[in-house]
Amino acid sequence: MADVLSVGVNLEAFSQAISAIQALRSSVSRVFDCLKDGMRNKETLEGREKAFIAHFQDNLHSVNRDLNELERLSNLVGKPSENHPLHNSGLLSLDPVQDKTPLYSQLLQAYKWSNKLQYHAGLASGLLNQQSLKRSANQMGVSAKRRPKAQPTTLVLPPQYVDDVISRIDRMFPEMSIHLSRPNGTSAMLLVTLGKVLKVIVVMRSLFIDRTIVKGYNENVYTEDGKLDIWSKSNYQVFQKTWLRSYIKLFQAPCQRCGKFLQDGLPPTWRDFRTLEAFHDTCRQ
Numbered sequence: 001m002a003d004v005l006s007v008g009v010n011l012e013a014f015s016q017a018i019s020a021i022q023a024l025r026s027s028v029s030r031v032f033d034c035l036k037d038g039m040r041n042k043e044t045l046e047g048r049e050k051a052f053i054a055h056f057q058d059n060l061h062s063v064n065r066d067l068n069e070l071e072r073l074s075n076l077v078g079k080p081s082e083n084h085p086l087h088n089s090g091l092l093s094l095d096p097v098q099d100k101t102p103l104y105s106q107l108l109q110a111y112k113w114s115n116k117l118q119y120h121a122g123l124a125s126g127l128l129n130q131q132s133l134k135r136s137a138n139q140m141g142v143s144a145k146r147r148p149k150a151q152p153t154t155l156v157l158p159p160q161y162v163d164d165v166i167s168r169i170d171r172m173f174p175e176m177s178i179h180l181s182r183p184n185g186t187s188a189m190l191l192v193t194l195g196k197v198l199k200v201i202v203v204m205r206s207l208f209i210d211r212t213i214v215k216g217y218n219e220n221v222y223t224e225d226g227k228l229d230i231w232s233k234s235n236y237q238v239f240q241k242t243w244l245r246s247y248i249k250l251f252q253a254p255c256q257r258c259g260k261f262l263q264d265g266l267p268p269t270w271r272d273f274r275t276l277e278a279f280h281d282t283c284r285q
Contacts, residue, residue, distance in 0.1 A: 011103075013076035018106050020073050021114075024066040031059045123161070157206045162188055165207060175248050181228075189228055191221065195248050198239055201228050214242045238266055246276040257283035 034056050163180060166188070170178040179191040187210075190202040196217050203211040215221055215234040223229045234240060238250070254261050255268040256277045268278035 010077055013073050014107075015103065017070060017073040017077055018103070018110060020066060020070040021110050024063065024070055027059065027062040027066045031056070031063060034059050123157070159186060159188070162204065162207060166190065183227060189230070191228060193217075197247055197250050198242065200242065201230055203230055214239045238269060242269075246271045246278075249278075253278040255280045255283050 034052075038052065159182070166178060166180050170176070175195055177193045179193075181189050181191075183189060188204040190200075190204065192200040192202060194200070198217055199215050199219070199221050201211075201213040201215075201221060202209055211230055213221075213230055213233065216236055216239055219234060219236075221229055250269075251261075251267055253268065255263070257279055260280075261267060263280045263282065266280070268280045268283070270279045270281055270284045271277065272279070
């Protein structure tokens with residue numbers, strides 16, 4: 001076993017833990033592949049059932065074995081100090097042979113995957129518990145009477161989760177800036193600025209877009225009392241048709257069909273969903 005560094009991290013155990021994570025993910029994938037493939041390659045039904053059960057049990061044992069191995073290695077890795085912003089694992093990024101030993105990038109990927117899985121599992125558990133309580137109450141309250149038709153409900157997510165999603169979107173597209181506010185309590189309002197082309201007011205209800213107002217960069221987006229104006233439309237027709245990020249070159253990109261910048265006084269406002277190439281409305285057919 002390699003020596004433990006002064007920062008408290010056993011690099012050999014750390015490398016083995018990454019391999020164990022990959023092995024665990026492969027084992028889980030084999031379980032789902034087994035469920036997907038079902039019973040096959042046997043002449044009788046009884047034979048197919050026995051073969052399927054045996055194969056499924058083997059895959060479950062592999063998952064359990066890989067999980068136990070990962071837990072064992074996690075205890076051997078050690079705990080880094082709190083001095084470095086990314087802890088001392090950030091020192092791995094200084095390795096001059098990063099292409100040959102990409103431990104740092106693998107660590108970040110494994111951490112993000114594990115953290116995201118834990119977070120979403122917690123949300124799913126809370127939602128399932130709520131639905132279980134609702135079903136129990138309905139079964140106790142409605143006996144012989146006909147149950148009323150269920151009304152559609154809106155998925156309510158914690159504000160912190162919504163803020164994290166918006167923050168990730170903001171980092172994904174550096175040409176756009178997103179300012180988030182909650183003037184009315186829980187509902188989020190976004191002010192999206194795309195270069196010096198346009199501004200967008202987006203009213204959110206959880207992660208669902210409730211209303212969108214697009215205006216020119218130089219148009220006023222605030223009311224007299226300093227609040228975002230979510231009712232007044234843009235004075236320009238071109239900003240009533242928008243594709244946000246792809247509009248960074250709204251007045252610079254010609255139509256890919258006719259090659260012209262203007263048609264009927266408007267630039268090419270339609271975008272291809274895959275390539276984001278610009279077309280006039282009449283040229284997209």
